[in-house]
Amino acid sequence: MPDPTGLELLAGGLRARLGDDAVVGTAHSNDYGSIEIQPQHISAALALLRDEGYRFLSSVHGADEYPHEPRLAVHYELLDMNRPDRVAIKLRVPVDAPHVESVAPSWPTADHQEREIYDLFGVVFDGHPDLRRILMPEDYEGHPQRRDFPLGGEPVLFTHHEAEGLHYAE
Amino acid sequence: MTAPTDTTGKGPSDYRKLEESVTLSPVANPSGLGQSEELLTINMGPHHPATHGVLRLLVTLDGEIVRDLRPLIGYLHTGIEKTCEDKPYWKVVPLVERMDYLAYYFNAMAYVHSVEELVGIEVPKRAQYLRVIHMELNRIMSHLFWFGTSCLDIGAMSLLWYSLRERETILDLFESASGQRVHTRYFQIGGVIEDIPGGGWVDRCRAFVKELPTRVAQFRDLIYANEIALQRLKGVGIVDSQRLLDLGVTGPLLRASGVEWDLRKAQPYSSYDDFEFGVPLGAVGDNFDRMAVRLAEMEESAKIIEQALDGLPEGPVIVDDRKVALPPRHELATSMEALIHHFKLVTEGFRVAPGERYSAIEGPRGELGCFVKADGSSKPARVHIRDSSFVNLQAIADMCRGGYIADLIATLAMLDPILGGIDR
Numbered sequence: 001m002p003d004p005t006g007l008e009l010l011a012g013g014l015r016a017r018l019g020d021d022a023v024v025g026t027a028h029s030n031d032y033g034s035i036e037i038q039p040q041h042i043s044a045a046l047a048l049l050r051d052e053g054y055r056f057l058s059s060v061h062g063a064d065e066y067p068h069e070p071r072l073a074v075h076y077e078l079l080d081m082n083r084p085d086r087v088a089i090k091l092r093v094p095v096d097a098p099h100v101e102s103v104a105p106s107w108p109t110a111d112h113q114e115r116e117i118y119d120l121f122g123v124v125f126d127g128h129p130d131l132r133r134i135l136m137p138e139d140y141e142g143h144p145q146r147r148d149f150p151l152g153g154e155p156v157l158f159t160h161h162e163a164e165g166l167h168y169a170e
Numbered sequence: 171m172t173a174p175t176d177t178t179g180k181g182p183s184d185y186r187k188l189e190e191s192v193t194l195s196p197v198a199n200p201s202g203l204g205q206s207e208e209l210l211t212i213n214m215g216p217h218h219p220a221t222h223g224v225l226r227l228l229v230t231l232d233g234e235i236v237r238d239l240r241p242l243i244g245y246l247h248t249g250i251e252k253t254c255e256d257k258p259y260w261k262v263v264p265l266v267e268r269m270d271y272l273a274y275y276f277n278a279m280a281y282v283h284s285v286e287e288l289v290g291i292e293v294p295k296r297a298q299y300l301r302v303i304h305m306e307l308n309r310i311m312s313h314l315f316w317f318g319t320s321c322l323d324i325g326a327m328s329l330l331w332y333s334l335r336e337r338e339t340i341l342d343l344f345e346s347a348s349g350q351r352v353h354t355r356y357f358q359i360g361g362v363i364e365d366i367p368g369g370g371w372v373d374r375c376r377a378f379v380k381e382l383p384t385r386v387a388q389f390r391d392l393i394y395a396n397e398i399a400l401q402r403l404k405g406v407g408i409v410d411s412q413r414l415l416d417l418g419v420t421g422p423l424l425r426a427s428g429v430e431w432d433l434r435k436a437q438p439y440s441s442y443d444d445f446e447f448g449v450p451l452g453a454v455g456d457n458f459d460r461m462a463v464r465l466a467e468m469e470e471s472a473k474i475i476e477q478a479l480d481g482l483p484e485g486p487v488i489v490d491d492r493k494v495a496l497p498p499r500h501e502l503a504t505s506m507e508a509l510i511h512h513f514k515l516v517t518e519g520f521r522v523a524p525g526e527r528y529s530a531i532e533g534p535r536g537e538l539g540c541f542v543k544a545d546g547s548s549k550p551a552r553v554h555i556r557d558s559s560f561v562n563l564q565a566i567a568d569m570c571r572g573g574y575i576a577d578l579i580a581t582l583a584m585l586d587p588i589l590g591g592i593d594r
Contacts, residue, residue, distance in 0.1 A: 030287055032287070063552040075526075109417050116560075151256050
């Protein structure tokens with residue numbers, strides 16, 4: 001993990017190349033550093049950090065920051081295998097316009113992970129080669145990992161429910 | 171395929187002569203040779219004995235040749251990550267253990283490690299060593315199970331029984347230490363639940379790790395001279411290391427292609443820097459190397475366990491902070507304070523200040539990361555496990571394209587996907 005100074009230097013580098021408002025903020029605690037950026041700069045930011053040595057994208061995952069707005073967060077955990085060092089890039093998009101540029105074309109590992117975020121949080125990755133649900137059934141409605149999605153209460157589709165006219169979507 | 175060499179000295183047998191005398195009528199466009207116009211798309215799975223779980227593969231075939239492959243997953247999705255958000259931090263452990271069901275100690279470790287770093291808990295040295303012992307036993311156990319079932323896939327059935335016999339010894343050790351053979355809930359936030367038992371646990375463990383190299387050598391003897399198995403392993407499924415890195419592949423698969431990357435060495439956690447062990451590497455990155463790397467890893471794990479047992483420090487096995495760890499049972503009868511702490515922990519759990527972090531450990535299948543987000547309450551706002559199988563599975567198409575369908579089964583086995591972890 002970069003120290004707080006190293007993290008600020010990385011954030012400063014991103015500001016210099018992408019504009020002052022590209023970086024929303026940085027957070028550093030207990031050896032874990034993350035940089036929050038504006039969603040539209042994600043591809044450029046990851047490309048810049050790749051030049052800095054962070055060539056391995058170890059994880060892409062989502063989170064719901066409910067009740068804070070914008071709610072839906074996407075985290076990109078980058079790794080520099082030579083030093084070794086990690087840094088997280090984070091972005092947030094609102095629920096009513098959850099669009100993020102896909103990084104799967106330049107980082108193939110993001111393919112399934114972006115599909116998972118799309119499936120469970122409903123973040124739409126523009127430019128993804130094959131954006132479909134991955135874990136939930138294709139005809140499922142809703143995005144279950146969102147914080148306002150209730151736990152339980154899921155109708156289970158057994159044959160005796162079919163007789164009652166009960167289906168997944170209801 | 172080359173003709174078997176004649177070892178009897180009597181020349182070709184009658185059967186061989188008969189076989190060679192048969193001429194096949196010329197086929198205009200023999201299947202399996204070059205791109206034919208007719209491609210066949212078939213389903214493998216989700217219920218297929220050789221897919222190691224409910225994995226469905228959409229395979230596009232050109233005769234015997236795999237032209238394209240798409241994994242379809244989600245058949246085992248149980249929403250564990252969602253359920254985690256409804257449990258206090260310390261009650262999440264048994265849930266995450268059930269994701270990758272062959273690496274339960276690692277799942278628990280990834281989670282508790284992440285929470286410990288989020289809260290800032292210093293784990294006692296003895297607990298760290300006990301964790302290392304159990305994780306490395308688990309790594310051997312996972313590799314043994316992988317080895318047995320994979321050999322079954324490539325036609326070597328007897329190895330399943332030999333590897334499961336060794337695995338049984340490890341499960342017995344787990345049972346003595348924690349009461350459970352699988353999903354042990356042994357790791358707690360702040361340490362481990364109990365010290366290892368007296369009555370010969372250490373001796374049994376020592377005897378096992380002392381014998382393991384002999385067993386691994388026997389495994390090698392059985393499989394390395396098996397022509398049928400070698401046909402499916404040697405030179406099959408090669409993907410170059412840069413492509414593997416781009417696909418996010420880690421663990422034995424990456425090391426088989428010659429990249430020295432092991433989180434136990436690169437970013438040591440839980441006192442791994444106290445031990446001396448090697449990181450086995452492959453040369454070409456074919457299926458054979460993947461097998462060889464895992465077999466060698468078992469021997470290295472045995473070395474780590476031996477060193478950890480030798481250097482096992484005295485001291486507590488769980489942190490002395492009553493806000494995060496349950497008080498010892500005997501104190502409940504005498505101490506009102508212990509009773510209150512116990513009550514608070516069991517009913518509400520402990521609260522964690524808002525924050526988030528991702529930390530990773532080296533699981534048997536690669537980088538096993540855990541992202542935990544705290545919102546100030548006693549339940550995590552988000553728990554995400556970056557399961558190594560989930561990411562590694564993306565490489566299956568690259569490994570199988572252009573190969574035979576029989577190689578697909580072997581390559582899939584060498585990929586070692588655990589569907590419980592992939593679907594979560």
